[in-house]
Amino acid sequence: MDTLLPPGFVFLISVLLFFSPSNANQTINKCSNATYGPFIQCLLANSIPHSLLYTQGTASYSTLLDFSIRNQRFNTTRTPKPLAIITPAFECHVSAIIGCCRMNNIEPRVLSGGHDYEGLSYVAFGTPFVIINMQNISSIDVNTTDNTAWVQAGATVGELYYHIAEKSKTLGFPAGLCPTVGIGGHLSGGGIGTMMRKYGLASDNIIDARLVNAEGKILDRESMGEDLFWAIRGGGGASFGIILAYKIKLVHVPQKLTIFAKSYNLSQNGSLVKIVSQWQDVAYRLDVRLFIRQFIQVSSDNKGNRILQIKFESLFLGEKEKLLSIMRENFPLLDLQVQECQEMSWIETVQYFAGYTNGELLRALLERKSQFGYSFKAKSDFLTSQIPEFGWKKIWYNLLRSNATVYMIIDPLGGKMDEISESETPFPYRNGSLYNIQYLVAWVDGDQRVVDRYMDWIRDFYEFMTPWVCLVYTRTRDEQGVREQDLVRL
Structure with missing residues (x-):
């Protein structure tokens, strides 16, 4: 009999490019030697330090890649591997990485939480690629004066909930149930959650954003224009640039x-x-x-x-x-x-729907390791x-x-x-x-x-x-x- 799962597996996100895995590996092998060296040199020349680069020869490369993969269907010997994983520390690093990718014909894959249903954020078929892991770009600034928050794309839904609850017992946000989902992908695609019938989707409560466009420019709502701002609130952010941060409107929740x-x-x-x-x-x-x-x-x-x-x-x-x-x-x-x-309380319901029902501390929402392997x-x-x-x-x-x-x-x-x-x-x-x-x-x-x-x-x-x-x-x-x-x- 096939091995079956224990109860409790759920959750969401996105897409797979249509290429053959075997052909993809051949293509990458042919291209990687010609592109890898100049690409790394470009990063270093643009002030991306070695400490933020994980190449296939780096000891931590496999550990970081395995940690990023939420769907083990894409963690096989046949799955194409990135030339490098880059963990930018500042928003300007993302601009530099995009420029180096363009110069060297390398496809960037942007990883916020890694919950793409088809591995879009950590797999590319048929082309050499790198992963831009946004885990270091994850600050959250909650403002209870105007009931808003700036949250960077590398933060998780659980981290956002945690920081809101630290500041207020009567504010919340209508995002999803899984705490390890990344903000960048979740909000850019809509964001279905338990409060959507009252407050709409997570993306319906976005009031500003910052992104890097294909030219490496950092834009906010005013400079990107309303058409682009419209597109990144439910159309999938990776189609239009790399989301750096969203400004969101917090919502009122009762004490009980x-x-x-x-x-x-x-x-x-x-x-x-x-x-x-x-x-x-x-x-x-x-x-x-x-x-x-x-x-x-x-x-x-x-x-x-x-x-x-x-x-x-x-x-x-x-x-x-x-x-x-x-x-x-x-x-x-x-x-x-x-x-x-x-x-x-609202934050206790967050823990409940996340599966934390055995007295776990609130800090469990900060855990990035997926519960599902x-x-x-x-x-x-x-x-x-x-x-x-x-x-x-x-x-x-x-x-x-x-x-x-x-x-x-x-x-x-x-x-x-x-x-x-x-x-x-x-x-x-x-x-x-x-x-x-x-x-x-x-x-x-x-x-x-x-x-x-x-x-x-x-x-x-x-x-x-x-x-x-x-x-x-x-x-x-x-x-x-x-x-x-x-x-x-x-």
Whole structure:
């Protein structure tokens, strides 16, 4: 039997260039000798110190590269490796690196947190490349006078949350759940989170930015112009330059929030399809303070039996009495009880959704090491109409037929997302988009035949979902989206 994953694997981001890995390695080998030396000399001549350079002959090169790779599918002997990893300490270093890359025909890969679903930030196929690791460009300046913050691209979502909580108990930010995701990639692609129904996406709350353009110039909102500023708030920052920092608008949160999680096994609940259908009917129309997502996991028990579990997981910006009133009126089939609700502060909900539920200190949000050391393949969709009951039954049947650990994560939209015009930012999934879905299949190890089987399964499942879905999220595009250069699925 193939090795399966323990429960708990999730999370997001982007794209893969369409080239053959074997051809890519041949191309890099031919080009690297001619470009490597002049490139390094260019960096040194532009005041990039040796201490910030990690070449393939450097002792720490492999350690730093391995630490950067979140999807172990791209940590194989066949995966092309960068000529060097550069860890700029100042924004002016990034400008110099871009200039040296242009002069030597080397492709830069910009790594903020490393959570690209297809390894975009640390892999390039068919061309010599370097990684610009932004980990040192990670300062965060929270201003509670005007409720804003400047956060550099190399900071993580967890670090941002930590620094906000240090300054205020009633301010927060509507970004994602995974604390090790980098700010640069997360905000530039949209940034889905638990407070988006109240406050919109992370990118909807950007009010200024700094980036390096292709000429190496550092621009802010005024100097880049409104067209470019529009593009980097949901269109993917790497398409238009290298994001250095964002100025964001912080949002007000109550002193008490409420969370709950309620799980069902398909084999133990014959009315589950009714519960799911009612959730689907109301979750995108509920009070904007309430976010209820559906998390489906299929795995095998110790006897090899396939188990499908559905968990409803929620954040409410208010106290539990009000939450229970809303649930009784709108989602009675879930039968939520007061003892299933927990009141806590905003930063405690951040820790909860990050998986820190065993009394970890707040400083755990500063940890950059990923909790997941798995290989995975993921895809995403948006729902613009509801899935009928027979559709859910067919979905569950197909999930149970897989021989791997698989997930579906379904997040409701609506609320503030409906109020923002689809042309206001590059993120178009606004009024009329009901839910975002992610599909993931994950594994620990296996030969190429095992990997191919998992990859084929998720592609087949993606096609199976076609009658009910329509679009793909730019932060979770895969290699198919890159080939087609098209977000429309049908």
